[in-house]
Every structure is written in structure tokens, then in C-alpha cells.
Amino acid sequence: xxxxxxxxxxxxxxxxxxxxxxxxxxxxxxxxxxxxxxxxxxxxxxxxxxxxxxxxxxxxxxxxxxxxxxx
Ligand SMILES: [Zn+2]
Numbered sequence: 113x114x115x116x117x118x119x120x121x122x123x124x125x126x127x128x129x130x131x132x133x134x135x136x137x138x139x140x141x142x143x144x145x146x147x148x149x150x151x152x153x154x155x156x157x158x159x160x161x162x163x164x165x166x167x168x169x170x171x172x173x174x175x176x177x178x179x180x181x182x183x
Contacts, residue, residue: 153180 152171155162168175175182 152178156182 151167152174155167155171160168172182
């Protein structure tokens with residue numbers, strides 16, 4: 113009796129992902145992370161790049177959740 117559903121693979125070799133393929137995505141993810149941290153943590157008052165308080169209010173709950181000083 114064969115049990116094909118629980119058969120183990122004959123080869124477990126996994127091809128490594130080259131660093132050159134990961135690097136652009138890592139840089140992109142890092143920039144997005146920094147941009148997010150800026151908008152959540154510093155988009156207010158003197159460090160504000162966008163006029164008005166829309167961005168600040170939009171991320172306000174996240175700002176308090178992450179412990180950034182606010183009001
Ligand atoms: Zn607040």
C-alpha cells in the first residue's frame with residue numbers, strides 16, 4: 113500500500129536567492145519603512161512637509177499606538 117499524500121520529497125535542496133535579486137526590494141522596503149516612520153512620527157509642526165493637519169490626523173491613532181509624542 114502506498115500513501116502518496118504523505119510521501120516525503122526525494123530532494124530538499126532549495127536554491128538560494130541571490131543577494132543581487134533581493135537588494136532592490138530590500139532598499140525599496142527600507143525606504144517605505146522610513147517614509148512610514150516619518151509620516152507617523154514626525155509629520156507635524158516644524159518638521160511637516162505637507163501643509164495642514166490631514167496627514168497627522170490620518171496617522172494619529174498609529175502615532176499613539178507606537179508611542180510617538182503627540183499632545
Ligand atoms: Zn495625539
